[in-house]
Amino acid sequence: MKIISAVNQKGGTGKTTTVINLAAYLSLIGRKVLIIDFDPQANASSGLGIRDLKPGIYEALSGKSSYKDVIRKVKENLFIIPSNSDLAGAGIEMVNLEQREKILKNFILNIPQDFDFVFIDTPPSLGLLTINSLVASSLVLIPVQAEYYALEGLSGLLNTIKLVQNNFSSDISILGAVLTMYDERSRLPQEVLENLHKNFPYRIFKTVIPRNIRLAEAPSFGLCIFDYNSFCRGAKAYRRLGEEFIFYLEVENK
Numbered sequence: 496m497k498i499i500s501a502v503n504q505k506g507g508t509g510k511t512t513t514v515i516n517l518a519a520y521l522s523l524i525g526r527k528v529l530i531i532d533f534d535p536q537a538n539a540s541s542g543l544g545i546r547d548l549k550p551g552i553y554e555a556l557s558g559k560s561s562y563k564d565v566i567r568k569v570k571e572n573l574f575i576i577p578s579n580s581d582l583a584g585a586g587i588e589m590v591n592l593e594q595r596e597k598i599l600k601n602f603i604l605n606i607p608q609d610f611d612f613v614f615i616d617t618p619p620s621l622g623l624l625t626i627n628s629l630v631a632s633s634l635v636l637i638p639v640q641a642e643y644y645a646l647e648g649l650s651g652l653l654n655t656i657k658l659v660q661n662n663f664s665s666d667i668s669i670l671g672a673v674l675t676m677y678d679e680r681s682r683l684p685q686e687v688l689e690n691l692h693k694n695f696p697y698r699i700f701k702t703v704i705p706r707n708i709r710l711a712e713a714p715s716f717g718l719c720i721f722d723y724n725s726f727c728r729g730a731k732a733y734r735r736l737g738e739e740f741i742f743y744l745e746v747e748n749k
């Protein structure tokens with residue numbers, strides 16, 4: 496069971512879109528996948544058509560619900576533990592707990608371990624929720640938006656990951672960065688990509704995700720891109736990203 500956090504403390508870089516569609520692709524090719532929505536905005540939950548957000552991960556972590564009550568089936572092979580706005584207060588409630596950084600990790604240790612992949616969607620901050628996600632994960636995926644300020648904040652993120660590695664006996668490593676919302680008609684994104692290659696000493700996925708209106712529309716129908724419009728450029732890109740992901744994790748890294 497590989498646990499992967501999608502992290503970038505910048506807002507709107509494509510974390511949720513990437514989690515939903517990468518997870519959906521993997522479920523389509525037969526992997527059993529769980530998404531944990533760990534963002535109080537609950538975009539991954541609503542984007543997959545979950546209407547009643549309670550009970551969700553907050554209720555599970557605070558002992559009000561058992562894991563059985565919070566794992567929802569989205570479709571064949573794809574499951575989600577939703578989030579809701581109560582999770583926003585959890586950061587504050589957790590501050591005084593012992594092992595406050597390991598609450599999510601300890602929870603995941605107690606759910607069925609038969610998922611191939613668990614994806615954690617995180618909020619746009621480096622607060623306690625994101626630290627909990629990192630501590631629980633073995634891999635980090637960093638969606639980077641192809642825009643001028645894209646690289647700002649990346650060093651802070653890398654420092655946070657190092658802090659987690661050094662302080663919480665975690666075996667977390669960086670799976671890589673994926674460039675999102677790429678507009679090939681403009682020069683700027685190419686410069687961002689070149690800059691990323693110069694300044695980011697980890698894997699950068701060869702697949703770049705284009706800016707594609709279908710990707711922005713799909714969540715309002717509660718659908719992943721493959722159920723909304725399987726032939727659009729966004730779907731093709733997430734299929735290719737999924738193939739690359741599988742290659743790194745199951746072929747190259749066996």
Ligand SMILES: Nc1ncnc2c1ncn2[C@@H]1O[C@H](COP(=O)(O)OP(=O)(O)OP(=O)(O)O)[C@@H](O)[C@H]1O
Pocket residue numbers: 505506507508509510511512513534536538617618619675676677704705706707708710711712714729
């Ligand atoms: N490739 C894309 N093409 C067009 N629109 C996109 C693409 N990827 C994401 N979007 C849209 O951009 C917005 C931000 O994307 P998303 O919610 O995935 O980012 P996020 O990093 O999860 O944001 P937050 O930090 O708020 O959690 C959303 O409205 C989404 O539908």
Ligand SMILES: [Mg+2]
Pocket residue numbers: 510511512534538616617
């Ligand atoms: Mg999000």
